[in-house]
Amino acid sequence: MFVIKYRKIFFGISLVAAALSLGAIGFLGLNLGIDFTGGSIVELNYGADRPEIAELRQALEESDFSEATIQPAGEESIIFRLGALDEGQKEAFIDIVSIGNQEVREDRFSAIGPTLSSELSFRGVIAVILVVLLIVFFIAFVFRGVSRPVSSWVYGGIAIVALLHDVIIPAGIFAVLGHLYGIEIDTLFLTAVLTILGLSVNDTIVVFDRIRENLQKKVSKDFSETVGISLQQTFARSINTSLTVIIVLLALYFLGGTTTREFALVLLIGAFVGTYSSIFLASPLLVAWEKWQKKSNQ
Amino acid sequence: MTFHKVLAVLLLIFGVAGGYFIYISETDANSPWYRPFSLGLDLSGGTHLVYEADVSEVGLGEIDEAMSALKDVIERRVNVFGVSEPLVQVEQVGFGDGASHKLIVELPGVTDVEEALSIISETPVLEFKLEREDGPSQEEINTQVNSVVASASTSSSTVDLTSVLANISDSLYKPSGLSGKYLEKAQVVFAQAGSPGAPQGPSILVNFNNEGAKLLAEITEQNLGKSLAIFLDGELISAPVIQSQISNGEAQITGQFTIDEAKELTRNLNLGALPVPIELDTTQTIGPTLGQAVLEKGLYAGVIGFILLSLFMILWYRLPGVVAVLALIVYTIIILLIFKLVPVTITAAGIAGFILSIGIAVDANILIFERMKEELKDKNKSLTEAITEGFKRAWLPIRDSNLSGIISAVILFWFGTSLIKGFALVLLIGIIVSMFSAITITRTFLLALPVGRGERSKLIELLFGSGFPK
Numbered sequence: 001m002f003v004i005k006y007r008k009i010f011f012g013i014s015l016v017a018a019a020l021s022l023g024a025i026g027f028l029g030l031n032l033g034i035d036f037t038g039g040s041i042v043e044l045n046y047g048a049d050r051p052e053i054a055e056l057r058q059a060l061e062e063s064d065f066s067e068a069t070i071q072p073a074g075e076e077s078i079i080f081r082l083g084a085l086d087e088g089q090k091e092a093f094i095d096i097v098s099i100g101n102q103e104v105r106e107d108r109f110s111a112i113g114p115t116l117s118s119e120l121s122f123r124g125v126i127a128v129i130l131v132v133l134l135i136v137f138f139i140a141f142v143f144r145g146v147s148r149p150v151s152s153w154v155y156g157g158i159a160i161v162a163l164l165h166d167v168i169i170p171a172g173i174f175a176v177l178g179h180l181y182g183i184e185i186d187t188l189f190l191t192a193v194l195t196i197l198g199l200s201v202n203d204t205i206v207v208f209d210r211i212r213e214n215l216q217k218k219v220s221k222d223f224s225e226t227v228g229i230s231l232q233q234t235f236a237r238s239i240n241t242s243l244t245v246i247i248v249l250l251a252l253y254f255l256g257g258t259t260t261r262e263f264a265l266v267l268l269i270g271a272f273v274g275t276y277s278s279i280f281l282a283s284p285l286l287v288a289w290e291k292w293q294k295k296s297n298q
Numbered sequence: 299m300t301f302h303k304v305l306a307v308l309l310l311i312f313g314v315a316g317g318y319f320i321y322i323s324e325t326d327a328n329s330p331w332y333r334p335f336s337l338g339l340d341l342s343g344g345t346h347l348v349y350e351a352d353v354s355e356v357g358l359g360e361i362d363e364a365m366s367a368l369k370d371v372i373e374r375r376v377n378v379f380g381v382s383e384p385l386v387q388v389e390q391v392g393f394g395d396g397a398s399h400k401l402i403v404e405l406p407g408v409t410d411v412e413e414a415l416s417i418i419s420e421t422p423v424l425e426f427k428l429e430r431e432d433g434p435s436q437e438e439i440n441t442q443v444n445s446v447v448a449s450a451s452t453s454s455s456t457v458d459l460t461s462v463l464a465n466i467s468d469s470l471y472k473p474s475g476l477s478g479k480y481l482e483k484a485q486v487v488f489a490q491a492g493s494p495g496a497p498q499g500p501s502i503l504v505n506f507n508n509e510g511a512k513l514l515a516e517i518t519e520q521n522l523g524k525s526l527a528i529f530l531d532g533e534l535i536s537a538p539v540i541q542s543q544i545s546n547g548e549a550q551i552t553g554q555f556t557i558d559e560a561k562e563l564t565r566n567l568n569l570g571a572l573p574v575p576i577e578l579d580t581t582q583t584i585g586p587t588l589g590q591a592v593l594e595k596g597l598y599a600g601v602i603g604f605i606l607l608s609l610f611m612i613l614w615y616r617l618p619g620v621v622a623v624l625a626l627i628v629y630t631i632i633i634l635l636i637f638k639l640v641p642v643t644i645t646a647a648g649i650a651g652f653i654l655s656i657g658i659a660v661d662a663n664i665l666i667f668e669r670m671k672e673e674l675k676d677k678n679k680s681l682t683e684a685i686t687e688g689f690k691r692a693w694l695p696i697r698d699s700n701l702s703g704i705i706s707a708v709i710l711f712w713f714g715t716s717l718i719k720g721f722a723l724v725l726l727i728g729i730i731v732s733m734f735s736a737i738t739i740t741r742t743f744l745l746a747l748p749v750g751r752g753e754r755s756k757l758i759e760l761l762f763g764s765g766f767p768k
Contacts, residue, residue, distance in 0.1 A: 043588065087411050087581075107588040109411065113579030115350045115398055119391050127713035134705050142698050188647060191710060191718045195654070195725065198706030202658075202699040206665065209695040237668045240614065244607055244664070245657035251603030252653050257592030259340065260650040267654065 001228030007284035014281050018165055021172020024179075030171065031178025033081075033186040034110065038117040040085040042093065043108035045077045051099040053078075063096050071182065073258055077107060081184075085111050124190045128167075131197050136160055139205065146212050149223050149290050158285045159204050162277040166200040167193055170269040188263040196270030199245070203238055203278035210234050211283065224287040231283055242275040306746035309628060309739060316631040323638060333638055336383075338645035338720055341593045343586030344406040345414040349576040351388075351399040356574060364574050365390075365399055372403060372418060381405045401576055409583050424478030424504075425529040426514075426549075427471035428521055429537075439466055467534060471527045474517050480510025484564040486557070487550070500560040501552040511547025519543045596649035603653055604630070611660060615667050617761035621743045622663040629659050629735040636727055645720035655728025658703070662736030666692040674762060681762065685744050689737070696733060703729045 003010065034041055053070050056078070060068055068082035078097075085093060090109060098104045136156035143152040170193065177183040210230035220226045246268060253264035323333040339346050356364045365388040376384040385404040390397050408414045446462050483505045506514055517526065518540050527537040528551050536552050608626070611619040633652065637644060670688030673679060679687070707729060710722035 045585075045587070086578075087415065090411075105585065105587065106409075106583075107585040108583065110582040111580060112582075113348065113350070115400065115579040116348050119398065123391070123713050127709050131706050131709045134709070135702055138702060138705060142701075187718060191647065191721055194706055194710050194713075195721075198703040199658070201702045202661075205699040205702055206695045209698060213691075213694075233672065234668075237664050240664045240668075241661040244610065244660045245654070247606045247610060248603035248653050248657035251606060252596075252599045252650055255595060255599035255602055256650065256653075257595040257646060259592050259646045260596070263647070263650055 001231050003231055003280055004224050004228040004284055004287055007280075007288065010280035010284060011288075014165055014277065018168050018172075021168045021175070024172040024175040025168075028175045028179040030175055030185050031183065033184030034112045034117070035187045036117050036121050036185070038112050038114050039081065039083050040090070040111040041108065042080045042082075042085075042090065042106070043073065043077055044080070044094065044097065045105040045107050046100060047076055047102040047105075049100050049102055050076055050078065055099055056097055059096055059099060063093075065093055065096065068093075069182065079108075084113065120187060120190075127190075127194060128197070131194060132160055132163060135163065135197070135201050139201070139208070142205070143208060143212060146215055148215075149293070150286060154286070154289055155208055158282050158289070159201055159208075161285060162204055162274075162282040163197055163200060165277045165281060166196055166270060166274045169273045170196065170266050173269055174266065183262060186262075188260070189266055192263050192266035192270065195267060196274060199271060200274030200277060203241070203274055204282045206237065207231060207234050207278055207283050211286070223290045227283050227287050231279065235279070238275055238279055242271055245271045302742050302745040305742045309742060310624075313628045313631050316635055320631065320634050320638065333641075335637060336641045336643045337589075337593070338643045338648065339404055339406055339582075339589075340584050340646050341589040341644065342406055343409055343584050343589045344404065345408045345411055346580075346582040347403040347405075347414060347418065347578065348580035349401040349403070349418075350579045351401055352575045352577065353399050361397075361399065365401075368401060368574055368576070372401060375418065376403065376405065381408055399574075400579070407586075409585055411581055411583055415578070424481065426474045426476040426517075427467075427527045427529060428474045428517065429524045429527070430470060430472050439470075442466065467527075467529075471529075474513075474526065476506075476510060476513045476517060480506045480513065482507045482510070482547075486560045486564050500555050500557050501550055502555070502560055502564055504549045504551060506547040506549070508547070511545070514547055514549065515543060515545045592646045593649070596646060596653075600649065600653045600656070604656060607656065607660065611663070615664075617747070618663075618667045618670070618744065621740055621747075622660060622667070624743055625663065625735050625739040626656065626659060628739050629732060630656065632731055632735065633728060636731070637724075642723060642727070643720060644724075647718065647721035648724040651721040651724035652728065655725055655732065659728065659732035659735065662692070662696045662700075662732060663740055665696055666736065666740065670762070682745065685741070689741055693737065696736065700729050700733050 050072070053072065056070050060066055060070075065082055068080050071079045071081070073079045080093075080097065082093070090111075094104065094106065136153075136159065138156075139159050140152045140156040143155045146152055146155075174183060174185060174189065178185065207230060210233055211227055214220075214226050214230050214233075219229055249264050249268045249271060253261060253268060256264060319331060322329050323331045324335065326332060351365060351368060353361050353364065369386055369388050373384075373386045376386060383406055385402070387402050389400045389402060391400070403414075403418060405414050443462075443466075481504060485503050485505075486500050487503045488500050522540055522542070525537040525539045527534055528549075538550075538552070604626075608623040611622050611626075613619070615622065633655070636642065642648070666688055669692045670684050673684035673687045673691075674681075676684075704726065707722050707726040711719055711726065
């Protein structure tokens with residue numbers, strides 16, 4: 001199987017992508033939204049004659065709200081992001097940005113306080129760690145029957161490597177998107193990341209399961225060949241499953257509401273990267289581990 | 299074979315009936331089955347408030363009780379104002395001393411935050427305060443007020459009169475420990491006409507619970523001849539002088555009330571004072587138009603996604619693909635029925651989760667079909683044998699891979715704010731139902747097909763082949 005034969009190339013691709021992503025996160029930073037930092041979002045619908053961004057910016061420059069960011073949404077709306085507002089401040093703010101003849105409609109107002117935002121960050125980190133840990137234990141348990149030539153804990157460990165890969169790359173891409181287009185990391189991003197964890201490991205398990213079956217059937221004396229055969233057998237399934245998920249996510253991205261667009265984008269990236277990692281990273285890593293183990297035993 | 303045919307027909311009937319029920323229960327308000335989907339705040343419009351409770355004054359062991367009392371009080375207040383299907387819940391994050399306690403209030407349909415906030419904070423704070431012995435004299439107060447008035451007339455800055463008054467009343471009165479917390483019942487009473495010395499107009503009779511009555515008895519006994527001031531929302535209502543010990547736990551508040559004022563006050567007092575102080579942390583309001591747009595677009599995306607997915611399955615897997623699409627339709631109907639009947643509150647993230655779950659749901663079918671194809675390579679096997687074997691072998695990876703999805707969904711649900719909980723729940727239900735639908739529904743339909751036994755013809759090879767012809 002070419003995947004096993006050229007595994008070093010695929011490892012290289014993953015390594016470079018992950019390193020670039022980590023670099024992007026390190027240098028550009030993640031553009032955290034108000035869900036994590038606290039602050040306010042006001043979404044206003046201006047109807048047909050939406051004022052120009054420059055007009056709004058000018059109106060805000062002279063006020064107490066000069067730090068507000070302005071982002072158009074759809075054809076008629078504008079989303080403003082700014083520091084924490086209370087009810088009175090919000091009314092004052094809306095007065096300032098009510099430019100034009102038409103009545104401005106307030107579609108959305110969120111003011112996230114420090115309690116909720118700090119708690120969300122805390123819970124998010126805990127949730128990711130918990131999912132990762134549970135999945136290692138789960139895989140080690142499910143594959144407890146296979147201990148030769150590679151221990152079931154290695155299957156779990158490698159699944160984690162694949163998981164980290166699948167989370168780091170979308171995060172890196174969003175760091176770049178945040179830098180270029182001001183896209184923010186919000187609660188839904190975190191939700192999407194946790195969902196990717198579940199989806200990606202799902203793919204990896206199906207391939208591992210086939211390896212287990214082929215080891216029991218003794219399809220080949222050589223471990224790397226066994227893995228290669230297993231990959232070949234599950235190849236169509238892996239690709240098709242990802243395709244179906246990607247089809248519905250594309251529909252959600254292009255046709256769904258604005259609130260879930262970025263969510264769909266994270267999942268799309270995750271589905272793509274997740275499929276790559278279960279075919280080109282997880283199983284070849286098993287082979288690499290087995291070869292390394294053999295060498296160190298000699 | 300006959301068994302599977304009967305079962306397949308029953309499944310189809312169930313699907314049609316279920317679909318019809320979903321349609322009728324959503325659109326026909328006159329039907330006895332009318333039961334529309336329950337939409338989350340982000341789709342229906344409404345206000346979501348998060349309060350932080352200050353439990354520093356409450357003993358560690360009593361926090362749970364205080365928080366549940368807080369929830370009851372807020373629920374009563376919200377209910378009085380006639381908001382439909384409000385949701386009030388308390389939440390604890392962390393443990394022990396470091397824990398933060400929150401009160402979450404969801405008010406569907408209320409998009410005016412000011413109105414929402416007033417609903418929550420409507421109840422007046424009732425306090426009883428004792429006269430300070432070392433308090434300032436009337437003259438000192440006069441000087442203080444005069445200086446404030448003087449500064450207000452000369453300087454351009456505004457003077458916060460409320461805080462000035464609060465300062466003065468603080469210097470005059472000290473807390474007695476007795477407050478609305480101990481209140482059992484408040485009622486409006488009227489002075490008997492013509493009785494001498496009785497206050498004019500209505501007054502409010504307050505009954506305390508045992509603890510409050512004991513406190514009142516102690517205070518009145520120890521402070522005979524002093525005045526016990528009654529404050530409502532920090533405002534002095536009256537300051538009667540204690541004439542004798544009050545041991546029956548009854549206090550009368552007299553003031554310049556109109557009948558309506560007195561009635562409203564008693565009602566608010568009866569609705570209860572807050573057992574712990576709360577502070578607004580987070581406000582989220584979604585207008586009904588935005589929610590409606592998100593809902594419509596989400597549904598549209600779901601339908602288009604479903605059609606594209608069906609085309610892919612049918613073009614690639616041919617006859618089994620058609621079967622998978624049928625199973626997927628039944629799956630969708632089951633999910634929608636669960637959403638309706640449980641009911642599961644649908645949010646924007648929930649719709650996204652549902653659309654994603656449709657994509658995931660076909661995964662099990664794909665696993666089975668790929669396995670079947672492998673079995674069919676053995677030319678000696680009949681079609682039925684290949685189908686049965688394919689299902690048997692695909693079960694293990696289906697189970698294991700879905701369990702990992704379930705782990706993520708459960709953690710998400712635990713971790714979630716209400717937004718994420720909606721998504722996690724939908725995903726969880728989706729994964730579990732899809733396991734069932736792939737194994738049982740697809741299998742039943744496949745085995746019910748009038749092909750399979752005996753010779754494998756060219757036609758069957760074509761119908762059950764997949765991908766591009768080689």
